[in-house]
Amino acid sequence: MLFNSLEFAIFFPVVTAIFFLLSQRWRVHWLLAASCIFYMAFIPAYILILLVTILIDYFAGIYLERVEDSKQKKALLWVSILSTCTVLFIFKYFGFFTGSFVGLADLLGWHLSRPMIAIILPIGLSFHTFQSLSYVVEVYRGNQKAERNFIVYATYVMFFPQLVAGPIERPQNLLHQFREWHPFDSVRVTSGLKRMAWGFFKKLVVADRLALYVNDVYASPRNFNGLQLTLATVFFAYQIYCDFSGYTDIALGAAEVLGFHLMENFRTPYYSLSMSEFWKRWHISLSTWFRDYVYIPLGGNRVSKNRHILNLMITFTVSGLWHGANWTYVLWGFLNGLYLVAGWLTKDWRDRFYNAVGLNENTLLRKTIMLLTTFVLTCVAWILFRARSAADALYVFTHLATGWNVHQIATQQFFLRQFPVAIAALLVLEIGQLCNTVISIPSLVGKMPVMARWALYASFVMTVVMFGVYKQMQFIYFQF
Amino acid sequence: MQNKDNFDRFSSQNTLTASAEPPRPESEDAKPAAAEAADPGQKPISEPWKGVRRLACFFGIVVVLIFVMNAMITSGLRRLRTSAFGASNQIMEGKVNAQIVISGSSRALAHYDPRRIEAITGRTAFNLGRNGAQTDMQVAFLKAYLAHNRKPEIVVHNLDAFTFVTTREVFDPVEYTPYLYDRDLYSALGNINPNIWKSRYLPLYGYVVEDMNFTWVLGLKGFWGWTPPEDYFLGFNPRSKKWTDDFERMKANNPNGVHFDIEPAGIRVVEDLIQVCRQKGIQLILVYSPEYIEMQSLTSNRAQVFGLFHELADRSDVPLWDYSDWKYAGDQDLFQNSQHLNAAGAAIFSDDVANRLKVYLAARSNSARDLPVSSPATLGHAQD
Numbered sequence: 001m002l003f004n005s006l007e008f009a010i011f012f013p014v015v016t017a018i019f020f021l022l023s024q025r026w027r028v029h030w031l032l033a034a035s036c037i038f039y040m041a042f043i044p045a046y047i048l049i050l051l052v053t054i055l056i057d058y059f060a061g062i063y064l065e066r067v068e069d070s071k072q073k074k075a076l077l078w079v080s081i082l083s084t085c086t087v088l089f090i091f092k093y094f095g096f097f098t099g100s101f102v103g104l105a106d107l108l109g110w111h112l113s114r115p116m117i118a119i120i121l122p123i124g125l126s127f128h129t130f131q132s133l134s135y136v137v138e139v140y141r142g143n144q145k146a147e148r149n150f151i152v153y154a155t156y157v158m159f160f161p162q163l164v165a166g167p168i169e170r171p172q173n174l175l176h177q178f179r180e181w182h183p184f185d186s187v188r189v190t191s192g193l194k195r196m197a198w199g200f201f202k203k204l205v206v207a208d209r210l211a212l213y214v215n216d217v218y219a220s221p222r223n224f225n226g227l228q229l230t231l232a233t234v235f236f237a238y239q240i241y242c243d244f245s246g247y248t249d250i251a252l253g254a255a256e257v258l259g260f261h262l263m264e265n266f267r268t269p270y271y272s273l274s275m276s277e278f279w280k281r282w283h284i285s286l287s288t289w290f291r292d293y294v295y296i297p298l299g300g301n302r303v304s305k306n307r308h309i310l311n312l313m314i315t316f317t318v319s320g321l322w323h324g325a326n327w328t329y330v331l332w333g334f335l336n337g338l339y340l341v342a343g344w345l346t347k348d349w350r351d352r353f354y355n356a357v358g359l360n361e362n363t364l365l366r367k368t369i370m371l372l373t374t375f376v377l378t379c380v381a382w383i384l385f386r387a388r389s390a391a392d393a394l395y396v397f398t399h400l401a402t403g404w405n406v407h408q409i410a411t412q413q414f415f416l417r418q419f420p421v422a423i424a425a426l427l428v429l430e431i432g433q434l435c436n437t438v439i440s441i442p443s444l445v446g447k448m449p450v451m452a453r454w455a456l457y458a459s460f461v462m463t464v465v466m467f468g469v470y471k472q473m474q475f476i477y478f479q480f
Numbered sequence: 481m482q483n484k485d486n487f488d489r490f491s492s493q494n495t496l497t498a499s500a501e502p503p504r505p506e507s508e509d510a511k512p513a514a515a516e517a518a519d520p521g522q523k524p525i526s527e528p529w530k531g532v533r534r535l536a537c538f539f540g541i542v543v544v545l546i547f548v549m550n551a552m553i554t555s556g557l558r559r560l561r562t563s564a565f566g567a568s569n570q571i572m573e574g575k576v577n578a579q580i581v582i583s584g585s586s587r588a589l590a591h592y593d594p595r596r597i598e599a600i601t602g603r604t605a606f607n608l609g610r611n612g613a614q615t616d617m618q619v620a621f622l623k624a625y626l627a628h629n630r631k632p633e634i635v636v637h638n639l640d641a642f643t644f645v646t647t648r649e650v651f652d653p654v655e656y657t658p659y660l661y662d663r664d665l666y667s668a669l670g671n672i673n674p675n676i677w678k679s680r681y682l683p684l685y686g687y688v689v690e691d692m693n694f695t696w697v698l699g700l701k702g703f704w705g706w707t708p709p710e711d712y713f714l715g716f717n718p719r720s721k722k723w724t725d726d727f728e729r730m731k732a733n734n735p736n737g738v739h740f741d742i743e744p745a746g747i748r749v750v751e752d753l754i755q756v757c758r759q760k761g762i763q764l765i766l767v768y769s770p771e772y773i774e775m776q777s778l779t780s781n782r783a784q785v786f787g788l789f790h791e792l793a794d795r796s797d798v799p800l801w802d803y804s805d806w807k808y809a810g811d812q813d814l815f816q817n818s819q820h821l822n823a824a825g826a827a828i829f830s831d832d833v834a835n836r837l838k839v840y841l842a843a844r845s846n847s848a849r850d851l852p853v854s855s856p857a858t859l860g861h862a863q864d
Contacts, residue, residue, distance in 0.1 A: 006678070020528075186531020193535075212692070417694065454538060461542050462549070466696065470689040 001041035003250045004203055004470065011038065015160075016257055020184045028178050031155050031258075038160040039123075046122040049087060050158065056083045057132040058153045061139045061146035077140045081133060088129045091122055096325030124164030126322055128157050130289055135171045137293055144171040152178045161254040165247050167265040167285035174262070182259025192256030194442060197460060199249025204468030206425045207242035209418065210235040212469065216411035218386050221396050227404040228411070229396050236386050237379050238426060241270065244283070268433050273370040275339040275377060286322075290315050313337040323385070328393060332384040339377055421467055550683035553696045556703030557658045562710040564655060564717070565698070571608065571715075572659050574628040578606035580837065582715075583622045584638030586611040590820050591638065591769045593830035594714035600834035601841060603633065607715030612651025615643050615749045620668030623756065627664060631760050634837070637753060639768045639789060640819075641779050644746030647672045653679065654695045657686030718823035719816045726817035727772065737780040742788060754796045763844070765799045765837075766792075770806040770829055775818035801836065803829070 001007050015034040022030055040047050060080030067073045089097075135156070138144035147153040156175050162168075217224050217232035224232070245266040255262045265284050272278040279287050291300075298311040313334065320333015359366035380397075387393035410416045435441055445453055560566045570576050580603050582592040589609025597605040608625055610617060622635065650656070650672055660666050660680040669676045679686030687696040698708065711717060730738075757764035766789065776782060786802070793800035806829070808814050814825030821829055 006682075184528040184531065186528065186534065189531065190535065413692070415693070418692075421694070454541070457538065458542055458545060462545055465546065465684060466549075466688055468688065469692065471692075 001038045003247065003254075004200070004208075004468075007041060012254060019258055024181050027182075028151055028155050031160070031178070032151055032158060035155065035158040035160040035163060039158065039163055042123045042164075049091065049122050049125070050128060053084055053087055053129060053132050054154050054157050056080060057136050057157075058147070058150055060136050061153070062148065064136065064139045065146040073140065077136060080136045084129055084132055084136075088125060091125055093321075093325045100327075127166045127168055128163060130168045130286075130322075131166075132157055134168065134289060134293065135175075138171050144175070147171075147175055159255070159260070161251040161258075161260075162262055165244070165251070166283075167248060167251070167263045168289050169262060169285070174260070177260050180259075185259070188259065189257050191442075192253040192258075194457075195253030195256060196250050197253075197457075197464065199246045199251075199253060200468070201425075201460070201464050202242035202246030202249060202429065204246075204470065205464055206422075206429055207239045207246055208469035208471065209422050209425060209467075210239040210242070212418065213411055213414040213422070214239055214386065216413050218388065218392070218396075221387070221392055221399070224411070225403040225405045225408060226399055226401050227406065227409060230400050230404075231409070233379050233383055233386075233396065233400070235422075237270070237375070237382050238429075240382065240385070241266070242429065268437075270375055270378070271371065271433075271437075272374050273367060274374055275336065275343050278374055278378060279336070279340070286319070290319050294318060309341050312340050316340065328384050328387055328390055331390065331393075332381055335381050335384060339381070425467065546683045549696075550687070552703045553684075553687050553699030554658050556699035556701065557695070558702075559705075560698070560702045561707060563708040563712055565658070565702075566708075566710070567607075567712045567715045568655065568659065571606075571625050572628055572662065576606045576625070576715075577604070577630040578714075579603040579633045580605040580636065581608060581622070581625065581632040581634070582606070582636045582638065583608045583618050583625075585609060585613050585618060585640055587640055587769055587771075587819055588618075588638035589715075589717050590719045590816075591826050591829055592636070592833065593716045593718070593826055595716070596827065596830040597834040597837065598714075600831065601838045603841070605714060607717075609638070609715065609717075610651075610655070611717075614645055614647040615746060615753070616646050616668060616672065617650065619749055619753045619756070620665055622753070623664040623668075624659070624662045626756070626760065627662065631762055634763045634765060634841075635757055636765050636767055636833070636837070639766055641771070641782065641785055642740045643750065644742040644785065644788065645740055646743055646745045646749065649673070650676075652691075652693075654686060654691035654693070657690070658699075660686070716826075718826055719820055720823055721816045722822060723812040723815055724817055727775070730818065731778065734778070737778040739780045740785060742781070742785065747788070747792075750792055751796075754792070754798060758796070765801060765840070767801045767833065768803055769833075770803045770809050770821060770825070772812070772815050772818040773809040776804060778818075799840070801833070803832075806832075 001011060011034075015030075019027055019030055019034075036047060039050065057080060060076060060083075064073060064076055064080075067076055135144065135147075135153075139146050147156070152175065155178055156169075156171065159169075159174070214232050214236045217228055218236070221229060248265040252262050252264075263285055267281040267284070269278050269281040272281055295311055295315040298314060299307060300311060301308050303311065316333045316337030317330060318333070320329045320331065320336070323329045323332070354360070354366050359369075383396050384390075384393050387396060409419075414422075432441065445456060448456070557565050558569055558572075560569060578594070580594075580597060580601065582588050582594070582597075582605070586609060589607060589611060592605075592607050592609070594605035594607050597603075608618075608621055610621055613621065618637070622637075650669060653669070653673070653676075656665060656669060657679050660669070660676070666676065666680065679690055684696075687699065701708075754764060768786075768789065779785070786804075789800055789802075792798070803809075808825065808828060811825075814821055814828065816822045
């Protein structure tokens with residue numbers, strides 16, 4: 001079920017109302033049932049795949065706790081990880097790896113036929129697989145007690161607000177919340193609803209409108225001039241941010257309404273002054289997952305310089321592959337790894353340069369240059385992420401600066417009249433975020449008289465209703 | 481995988497990022513929820529039902545606003561007297577009552593100028609052509625016209641190469657949203673899109689969900705008395721553009737030509753059109769208006785489509801005027817693209833067809849029998 005659907009508009013109030021009417025004993029059962037309905041709205045049969053993952057890791061957790069011998073424990077952990085990852089591999093990567101293998105064989109003169117298996121990727125598979133994996137690893141490390149109640153464990157993996165696109169929760173943060181009593185607190189509920197409204201604004205008003213332009217241009221980049229390619233790339237940077245952080249806001253808001261606290265996933269990533277900072281602010285739950293379960297076990301930065309570089313490159317390349325079974329995603333991850341390595345290697349040199357030209361760390365100009373540089377580098381990487389093929393990405397790279405024509409800016413779906421709305425939406429977003437860095441806007445609004453506050457809230461809801469795009473576009477990260 | 485000790489050793493200082501930059505204040509991201517929750521200005525409401533009542537009250541206000549907005553937009557669009565909605569309003573209010581009615585797709589809309597037809601035939605005329613409408617939608621709209629207006633003497637139905645292809649998705653559905661109370665229109669749209677009930681019964685759905693062009697702004701402006709500039713003349717919407725590169729792009733995208741399906745449901749729609757006109761005693765004339773000559777060879781099953789046109793016309797004794805060999809069919813100056821004449825082309829064609837209608841009407845009134853099917857050139861320009 002999509003958050004931006006009529007079905008969810010009915011589903012969520014009903015689930016919430018019944019949740020608060022039930023006794024503690026039945027609430028978790030109700031949440032599990034609701035989560036099953038939510039997931040089965042996509043492809044009902046795929047819930048069986050989720051069930052397999054849940055069963056593997058549920059029993060793995062219990063046995064990991066029982067086994068005393070460290071070798072046996074480690075073996076059990078690997079069995080669990082490999083079993084869970086096999087499900088992910090079959091559904092997400094089988095076609096990619098066999099296709100790549102056949103392609104490589106072709107280059108070597110061996111003509112193999114490609115296996116004809118077309119599998120639709122279960123929605124959000126990578127997210128709940130990673131959440132499940134983090135559970136077994138934490139149980140193995142002794143940071144989390146194995147969950148004996150199957151209903152609670154299944155709800156931890158399937159909790160509907162974060163089921164299909166995260167945040168990828170850690171058991172220490174979420175599991176215990178299913179055992180706690182969450183009373184109806186209207187302040188918390190309204191706070192959650194406000195967060196959901198902000199998420200809907202990001203998704204419906206900003207992301208989905210910009211998507212009209214981006215989809216047109218990236219569907220056939222060769223039909224568009226350099227200005228259109230550049231605009232589409234910048235729009236995509238905002239689209240993917242508003243799409244994913246909008247989803248996160250809705251997820252966190254929905255969970256908050258129900259009384260659950262999920263981890264933050266974004267902290268205005270485009271205000272980062274370096275790529276390193278960007279990755280501390282973008283998709284935080286995934287970045288920290290890779291940090292804790294890939295980068296650190298590889299040795300992190302407590303190793304030789306070359307090994308550190310290798311660790312970074314491996315982590316980011318795998319992160320790219322996590323995003324999608326396509327070479328463009330792998331390249332995107334690799335490029336981000338390169339950014340970090342280059343940033344690290346050149347940091348002293350850049351600091352010396354800035355200081356030499358009189359731009360010390362706190363000057364606005366230096367910060368502006370760093371912010372813009374980071375944004376441009378991010379946009380360049382997004383080209384790889386969005387392009388349908390490496391050839392398309394290369395075309396966009398090489399034609400960004402060519403044939404700019406201000407009279408030819410619209411696309412088939414995105415008429416000129418859409419521009420003022422898109423630009424206004426971006427301005428509202430940026431002004432809102434900027435102001436929030438100085439003063440908490442919700443806090444400010446909260447101090448207004450009731451009539452003024454309600455008028456403001458109602459106007460905001462009506463703005464989302466009237467200026468939203470309701471083509472039921474999936475959230476981009478659902479595909480991962 | 482490292483064990484717990486290893487993890488503890490690393491996790492204190494390790495970060496995924498490589499640089500050792502100082503942490504920056506992290507208060508920026510939009511986090512209204514948490515901030516609001518901690519807001520001292522807002523008193524927590526201890527009684528749950530009080531909170532529920534307040535929420536219900538707020539959402540009640542929003543629902544009322546949505547209904548009011550929907551009513552204003554619908555009313556505004558129905559008040560318009562110019563442009564596409566102006567033409568539709570005249571039709572739905574029964575204010576057209578023309579003697580000659582032209583129905584069809586965007587080709588009909590852009591090719592037949594009722595002002596010229598009126599001037600030449602001496603009869604009132606109106607154009608019902610709809611952008612992006614397939615025959616099923618065209619017939620539904622004609623039925624809506626007939627339900628609200630006096631029956632015309634003649635219906636000129638414009639044919640297309642895609643006449644027998646039924647609608648997959650309603651083009652610009654918002655054009656119909658203010659008129660979903662019309663039974664024929666609603667049922668025809670329902671056959672194509674079973675979700676049309678949402679546009680009829682859910683406020684704003686038809687204006688904000690089904691429409692991307694902010695037509696609701698036009699409705700609100702109309703509600704306050706604003707009128708858009710007129711670009712529909714008795715339902716005719718001329719195209720001012722000169723020859724575009726649409727055709728060249730279409731050719732490049734379809735190197736093997738194009739094929740238009742002949743769907744049984746599409747045939748039934750044309751038969752229904754013939755039946756409706758016969759039952760109401762309206763003379764139907766099927767017309768294939770000009771298309772750019774080069775397009776004809778690109779339509780791979782053109783002979784089959786035209787064979788069926790002739791078969792249906794002969795079987796029902798309906799005149800079929802085929803302008804495939806129109807004398808200007810190769811003149812790019814008169815076309816916008818392969819399917820649409822521009823304003824200059826439409827003027828010439830409208831005169832041609834009006835002259836032919838004049839002869840036809842004269843002959844009909846004199847002898848009450850049809851003219852034989854013949855080349856448009858002989859009846860059109862031969863009389864100029």
